[in-house]
Amino acid sequence: MNSYNNIKNTQNNQPGYLDKGLSQPLSAPKDELLLVEDLSVAFVQYQKGLKQRNLEVICDLDVSVKSGEIVAVVGSSGSGKSLLAHAILGILPSNAKVSGTISYNGEALTVERQKLLRGNQISLIPQSVNYLDPLMRVGQQVQNTIKTKDAKAVQEQLFKRYHLSEAAGVLYPFQLSGGMARRVLVATAVSGGARLIIADEPTPGLHPEVVAETLSHLKELASQGCGVMMITHDIEAAMKIADRIAVFYAGTTLELAPIEDFKDRGEALRHPYTKALWMALPENDFKPIPGFQPTPADLPSGCLFEPRCQLRTAECSADRPEMRDLRGGKVRCIHAT
Amino acid sequence: MNSAKYVFGKTLRMISLLIALCIVSFILVKNSPIDPVQAYIGADMMRVSEEQREQIAENWGLDKPPVEQFFNWAGAIVKGDFGSSMIYREPVIDVIGKRFAASLALMGVAWVLSGIFGFIMGIVAGMNQGKLIDRAIKWYCLTLAATPTFWLGLILLMIFSVGLGWFPIGLGVPVGVLSENVTLSEKLYHLILPALTLSIVGVANIALHTRQKLLDVLASDYVLFARANGESGFGLVWKHGLRNISLPAVTLQFASFSELFGGSVLAEQVFSYPGLGQATVQAGLRGDVPLLLGIVLISAVFVFTGNLIGDIICSVVDPRIKEGRSSV
Numbered sequence: 103m104n105s106y107n108n109i110k111n112t113q114n115n116q117p118g119y120l121d122k123g124l125s126q127p128l129s130a131p132k133d134e135l136l137l138v139e140d141l142s143v144a145f146v147q148y149q150k151g152l153k154q155r156n157l158e159v160i161c162d163l164d165v166s167v168k169s170g171e172i173v174a175v176v177g178s179s180g181s182g183k184s185l186l187a188h189a190i191l192g193i194l195p196s197n198a199k200v201s202g203t204i205s206y207n208g209e210a211l212t213v214e215r216q217k218l219l220r221g222n223q224i225s226l227i228p229q230s231v232n233y234l235d236p237l238m239r240v241g242q243q244v245q246n247t248i249k250t251k252d253a254k255a256v257q258e259q260l261f262k263r264y265h266l267s268e269a270a271g272v273l274y275p276f277q278l279s280g281g282m283a284r285r286v287l288v289a290t291a292v293s294g295g296a297r298l299i300i301a302d303e304p305t306p307g308l309h310p311e312v313v314a315e316t317l318s319h320l321k322e323l324a325s326q327g328c329g330v331m332m333i334t335h336d337i338e339a340a341m342k343i344a345d346r347i348a349v350f351y352a353g354t355t356l357e358l359a360p361i362e363d364f365k366d367r368g369e370a371l372r373h374p375y376t377k378a379l380w381m382a383l384p385e386n387d388f389k390p391i392p393g394f395q396p397t398p399a400d401l402p403s404g405c406l407f408e409p410r411c412q413l414r415t416a417e418c419s420a421d422r423p424e425m426r427d428l429r430g431g432k433v434r435c436i437h438a439t
Numbered sequence: 440m441n442s443a444k445y446v447f448g449k450t451l452r453m454i455s456l457l458i459a460l461c462i463v464s465f466i467l468v469k470n471s472p473i474d475p476v477q478a479y480i481g482a483d484m485m486r487v488s489e490e491q492r493e494q495i496a497e498n499w500g501l502d503k504p505p506v507e508q509f510f511n512w513a514g515a516i517v518k519g520d521f522g523s524s525m526i527y528r529e530p531v532i533d534v535i536g537k538r539f540a541a542s543l544a545l546m547g548v549a550w551v552l553s554g555i556f557g558f559i560m561g562i563v564a565g566m567n568q569g570k571l572i573d574r575a576i577k578w579y580c581l582t583l584a585a586t587p588t589f590w591l592g593l594i595l596l597m598i599f600s601v602g603l604g605w606f607p608i609g610l611g612v613p614v615g616v617l618s619e620n621v622t623l624s625e626k627l628y629h630l631i632l633p634a635l636t637l638s639i640v641g642v643a644n645i646a647l648h649t650r651q652k653l654l655d656v657l658a659s660d661y662v663l664f665a666r667a668n669g670e671s672g673f674g675l676v677w678k679h680g681l682r683n684i685s686l687p688a689v690t691l692q693f694a695s696f697s698e699l700f701g702g703s704v705l706a707e708q709v710f711s712y713p714g715l716g717q718a719t720v721q722a723g724l725r726g727d728v729p730l731l732l733g734i735v736l737i738s739a740v741f742v743f744t745g746n747l748i749g750d751i752i753c754s755v756v757d758p759r760i761k762e763g764r765s766s767v
Contacts, residue, residue, distance in 0.1 A: 193666045221669025233664035237682045237758065246678065247668040274758045290668065 134208070135329035136167040136190070136298055141202035143185050143194065143353075156199065159398045160185055160353045163202070164425050164432065167298065167329040172320060174332045174340030176379075177350030178395060183333045184229075186350075187302045190331075191226055192216030206298065221247055222294035227301040231283040234275040240286050241271025247293045260289040264319070281312045288319050299323055301332045305339050317343045337383065346431075349376045352396050352406040355425070358432040372433035375407045405435065413437045449750075453743055457736065461516065464735050465509050468728055475501065478726035479525050516736070522729035526721060531733040534718060539737070542707070542714030544626075546699050548634040553641030554692045560642060561649025561688070566676060568654060576650070580643040588702045592636040592709035599632060606632045633710040637702050641695070648691055652684045690753050696745030700738055 143160040159182040167173045177183050188194045190204060192213055204211040206224065216224075234243055244260060245253040261271060264285040270278075278286060284304070291299060301320060305313045321343050324330050334340055340347055341364060349357045356373045363370035368380040381387045393410035402408050404419035411418065417436060425434045476495050480487050496502060500511055515522065521531035564576040583591075600608045607629055656662060656679065665675055704716035711717065715734060722730040754760045 188663075191667050193663055217669075217671070220667055226664065226667040228660065228664050228667075230660075232660045235661045235665070235679050235682065237686075238679070246665075246670065249669075274762065276759050277762065290664075294669070 133168050134166045135169045135171075135206065136165075136331065137203075137205045138163060138165045138186075138190070139203045140164065141186070141189060141204065142200070143182070143189050144199045145195075146197050146199065157398050158353065158401070160189070161401075162422065162425075163350075163354050165331075165348045165355055165358065167331050169297070169329050170324055170327050171346065172324045172330040172332060172344045173346045173348060174334060174344035175348045175350050175355070176334060176337050176340050178335055181350050181395060182353045182398070183335075183350055184302055187226060187300045187331075187333055190216075190300060191220045191224060193220070222249065223296055224298045224300070225291040225294060225296035227287055227291040227299060227304050229303040229306055231275045231278060231287075233287065234283075234290075236275055239272050239274060240278065244271075244286065244290050244293055247290055249294065256293065257289075260293055264289050280308055281315065284308070284312060284316050285319075288316070292323065296328065298329045299331070301330065301334075303334055304332065305334065305336055313339060337379065349373065349379065351375055352401065353398060354406060354434070355432075356407060356434050360430060363431065370429075372428050372431055372438040373407075373435050374411050374413050374437075407435075445754075449747055453740075453747075456743065457739060460736065460739050461513055462509070464732055465512065468732065469505055469508075473726040473728060475499070475726070475728055478728070512732075521733040521736075524722070524730040524733075525727045526725050526730070527727075531729050534730060535715065535733055535737055538713065538715040538718045541712070542703055542716060545630060545634055545637070545707070545712065545714055546703050548630065549637030549641055549703075550692070550695075550699055552634070552638040554645060554688075556638070557642035557645030558649050558685075558688050560646040562653060562676075562680070562684070564646065564650040565653030565657070568657075573650075576646060580647050583640055584643040584647070586640060588636060588640050588705040589709050591640060592633070592706050595632055595636055596709065629712070633703075633706045633712050636706045636709075637699070640702060641699065644695060644698070645688060645692060649684055649688050652687050653680055656680050656683045686753060686757055689756075690749040693745045693749030693752065697742040700741060 141160060141163040142158060144156040144158040147155055147157045149155055163186065165173065165175060165186075175183060175186065185194065185198075189198075189200055190211070192211075194200065206215070206219065209215070211219075220226075234240060238246075241257055241261070244257045248256050250256065257271065258268065261268065266282060266285055266289065270282060270286070273282075275283070275286075291301075299320070304316050304320070308316070317339060320330050320332060324343075332340065332344065337347075341361065344361055346358060346360050347364065348355045349359070357371070357376045359371060359376065363372075364380060367386070368377040371377045371380060375391075378391045382390055391410060396402060396406065396409070402419065404421055405411070405414075405423050408414050408418040413435075415437070423434045423436050425432050428438055476492050476499075479495065480492070500508055503511075519532070521535075523529065524531050524534045527534045560576050560580070564573040567573045596608065600606045653676075657676075662675065662679055665679055670678065700716070703714060704719055706712070707714045707716035708720050715738070718730065719734050719738075721727070722734060
């Protein structure tokens with residue numbers, strides 16, 4: 103994961119990036135818990151000599167999450183999905199440049215607010231047990247995230263709620279089984295009473311039962327009124343619980359579609375990539391999409407999917423298409439109907 | 440059960456190491472240009488006839504084949520008889536005992552100082568990666584890592600003893616005072632400069648390792664998650680950083696006994712400090728074979744013990760080793 107750590111550090115460009123132009127209230131509807139608009143994340147990289155370049159890993163990304171809703175952000179590996187989570191939480195490395203707007207609960211999510219809210223109102227469910235301190239007992243780690251005085255009692259309650267025995271609290275991360283580790287990570291994430299939960303790849307290489315259990319935890323959180331953003335490459339897991347799916351490709355969202363549109367031969371879907379992705383599933387045509395996802399250093403000038411698209415025309419390579427509303431969803435394609 | 444096996448394995452390793460060391464040292468000394476009879480007679484050379492020399496050689500078994508000589512010597516070593524030092528005219532074990540006590544004070548002070556300061560410097564540098572303080576510490580450490588101990592000792596002597604006159608030029612005690620009248624403060628006074636030399640050189644290793652380890656920890660997934668959970672700043676380093684960097688630092692510090700010993704040989708020579716290091720140089724230069732072999736064996740045990748303590752601390756403190764062993 104930490105692939106961006108090998109990029110050289112430069113001065114910190116992060117603070118204040120979101121403050122620009124935020125004096126005007128955002129156009130966010132009241133019911134949107136999280137609204138991300140035109141988000142771009144770039145890293146400064148040194149090339150030969152002292153030449154710098156900006157490597158844009160996320161560009162013009164739009165996504166939103168309502169309270170009580172699960173939105174799955176689905177994309178293949180290496181498309182920068184984790185960075186989206188880190189950008190929302192404000193834990194990107196210091197050489198990252200962020201632009202665009204993120205608003206939480208109708209108000210701009212500034213660096214200060216991110217600091218204030220992360221760990222309590224907004225929390226992360228990470229990918230694996232590697233996200234726990236290897237030398238600290240897990241009970242203690244959960245208590246660390248609880249800011250109130252009765253941390254120990256809260257932790258014990260949480261463990262009970264997630265069917266973790268009392269003895270599990272004194273274990274070290276390496277002693278946890280896959281399922282226990284997932285439950286500890288979920289318990290950590292909900293310890294602060296979060297209203298927005300970002301689950302970053304919560305079901306990687308897990309046993310089907312554990313996947314089902316993890317998904318049911320997310321579903322339960324949503325039913326309690328939390329907004330859940332589930333970042334995953336597992337479209338099938340996303341189908342099971344999500345209300346909407348955002349299709350992530352080469353650092354941007356190509357389509358936002360309600361879950362009901364993912365059916366039959368994908369006629370209801372909007373973007374050619376989404377359709378191709380849907381048809382590539384084993385239970386559909388199992389037909390791969392030819393070509394490769396472009397790397398951040400080598401993005402096409404026009405539509406990001408244009409080189410692989412079957413509907414492409416000359417106009418496609420001219421400009422990046424804007425996100426537009428279409429049939430109850432959103433799409434970034436000039437040909438979509 | 441498991442720890443008994445562990446101790447047994449380590450003991451076996453130590454014994455095999457010592458046997459190998461005995462064989463190698465014996466071969467080296469046997470093939471060195473030192474003539475033990477000549478070294479023994481020393482200044483009385485003119486008064487000892489050729490026949491008497493042969494008698495000495497016969498008495499010592501030097502006329503026997505090398506393998507038999509080795510077993511004679513090794514047999515005595517096993518019984519704890521290291522022979523007599525030719526230059527000090529005392530049993531080797533007594534010489535080493537006295538010298539080792541003096542060296543231990545010197546090395547102990549240097550070891551503790553370099554450990555503490557190196558660790559702190561490493562943390563400061565790691566927490567301020569890329570900033571001026573980090574670059575200064577890195578520069579300092581890399582420069583010192585490339586500095587010979589004896590050269591630094593000479594520089595300190597020139598500045599603080601010769602130039603400023605703050606410290607004695609050398610030796611472990613004042614000149615012209617009976618050994619029973621030497622006070623502790625006088626001993627400490629003589630210890631400061633050699634100990635300082637060893638400490639200054641010693642911090643580089645531990646500081647650079649600690650710095651790198653802290654950078655690794657700060658870039659780790661679990662620190663990222665801790666930040667996502669609202670932890671930050673010094674509290675975060677304190678909670679997750681120290682826990683994860685102190686173990687390797689302690690292990691490294693115990694494993695550095697060999698460098699410490701090597702450094703003390705050089706520093707003691709420069710400061711004429713009467714420790715084991717100086718005795719080593721003397722034994723080597725003046726062909727005192729029993730003393731040299733004795734020191735080689737004792738220093739091997741010393742270095743091995745350091746590594747062993749590091750290992751044990753690691754396995755007792757690190758839950759991944761401790762509880763991992765008991766649960767598997």
